[in-house]
Amino acid sequence: MFSEIAKRVKDFSKKNPGVKIMRLGIGDTTRPLSPTIIKGLKKGVQKLSDVKTYTGYGNAQGDIKLRMALADFYKKRNIDLDLGEIFINDGAKTDSANIQSIFGPDNIIAVADPVYTVYRDSNIIAGRNIIYMPCNEANGFIPSLPNEKADIIYLCSPNNPTGAVATQKQLKAFVDYALKNKAVIIFDAAYAEYILDPTLPKSIYEIEGAKKCAIEINSFSKWSGFTGVRLGWTVVPMDLIVEDAKKGEINALWYRRQSTMFNGASNISVEGGLAALSIVGQKESKKLIAYYMNNSKLIQQSLIQLGFKVFGGEHAPYIWAKIPTGLNSWEFFDKLLNEAQVVVTPGSGFGREGEGYIRLSAFAETQEVKKALESIKKNLKL
């Protein structure tokens, strides 16, 4: 999808040389890193300049200090994790794509529709059968439990692309399903820090029993601006039991996979992660989140004014907007590009249920968001 977007934007630019294009499409951060994180990263570089502090390959499961800081991070939400349950990665995408590799090829996969395409594509490449859990206005874009038996269920809350957030009750239904059906949940919490309502779960482990059935993947990308720095983590609980696997076996399998096929995140990025998890670092990240969430509000307000029905955007940096005309996602994408020079993401690119929707990203500079919204208001012929 993103290559098709790039192609259409390129074609437009060729036909309209010099015309400025405004982007509300990709979920890529634009704000500079916070002072504390910059300090941490610089420290990371500095350490490599001196033989006394130089480090090469790290611990196979990831830096111990960073895992301790993450354990503290979870502890504050009353979640106890052993250091052996936390694996440092180079961002959520790689683990989201690779986690399936430790499970058998015959497992039935359940993913939401629309969906972050990596869950789906990595399993298609592995040749697995996929069940789609439709997300639409009727269910508030939170998937219902699969009707058939699924073995591996991918959940993402706050959701990319719809911006929907699952409640405690909704997640509990999935945990109960997983425990009953001996299924495993792959929970992508990359947008968790965008949750502003304290009653909404930021981690699957806030749900009782989740440690027995869920793997959680997270990242520093979206809340600390690490999209280019590359750092995240995955939790594989010791208590996780899947089908006939014993306690600790899935954890050991992932350990084996990672130590065989991965060589750790950059030790510079690790220092940045430690800084992001410090008290000051977390405060600064809250400001970053507030900045993008202000963009989200501006986008929502403008779209509502224009007669769009909008979803998400409250506890997530994505706004899922229903196209008010009879156009499909790609037709409306073209219309927005041609009339207002604004790039969004066509909902149908995330799955069949996304047809008739567009995703707008709050990851942009506010002045650019304002320009884009003004151009839409002024130029889009609805």
Place this chain on the structure above:
Amino acid sequence: MFSEIAKRVKDFSKKNPGVKIMRLGIGDTTRPLSPTIIKGLKKGVQKLSDVKTYTGYGNAQGDIKLRMALADFYKKRNIDLDLGEIFINDGAKTDSANIQSIFGPDNIIAVADPVYTVYRDSNIIAGRNIIYMPCNEANGFIPSLPNEKADIIYLCSPNNPTGAVATQKQLKAFVDYALKNKAVIIFDAAYAEYILDPTLPKSIYEIEGAKKCAIEINSFSKWSGFTGVRLGWTVVPMDLIVEDAKKGEINALWYRRQSTMFNGASNISVEGGLAALSIVGQKESKKLIAYYMNNSKLIQQSLIQLGFKVFGGEHAPYIWAKIPTGLNSWEFFDKLLNEAQVVVTPGSGFGREGEGYIRLSAFAETQEVKKALESIKKNLKL
């Protein structure tokens, strides 16, 4: 193997508290990064602190500037590469492990014995049949062509663990075999910069016809000290044709794999890589190589004095030593640890043909190497 080494060292330390252990085992760099690289990395961090220079996700195939610098790097060896043929990775290990995933499960794999275990283990996990190409004193530790038809052949020159280097003629035999048998060569050139003899090939593409049959994987780890920084590259030529795949198809498959399952190296590391490839950066890396190669000489000299038969170490940072007693690799490992408190790598851990050998790594501080060698001379009862 490395976890078994760690276990034995831990047990020894428990029984002998306070006794210092000297390490000539792991191929992990110990020298600080050169001033030019540090400057590059700091620039990379600084760029992320300002909205004008901040970058998030990079190009799906890797930073264009870095790919241009790498194309220049190859150009100096009279190898022409398109930018579309170069993929930036986060170090050679991940790509060495993942490259097999774009090929069918029925392909027959040929690996050297002894071998860098990642080639073997990633294919075992994928369920493929493996042919071993024995490397021993008789063939100078350069594998002979497989007797059966192999579809994918892994070669590593200079070699880890034996330190052997293939000549033009030896590599040509493999390229001819691959072209004739429609096989693909996965060439790991991570130690290429340790080649000091200009007549020895540093890249598989110095061999005529190699672009039609070979993928090359490389890394900044060993020659620029990036083991912790994480940066490397893989070349998948457009001309590569495997079985019924058309021109460009393998390249497109790898592009699809990487854009689906990987999200790029750290943009800070990329700036470090650019610095490493600058003229000054390359000069500094040559000093780094000379430092480790001096260690290699010291190790070779001491072992020869002690009556060991040693191999490798001339154009590679690894010395492959034949155990002069009747002990096997692990027995001699224990003997060295107990008598001299020196940790090496047991040859049998790299494969059956490694039995009766140990690998010594030149990646250490010279003073530590000297201490280890003195302890061996003084304490080892041969």
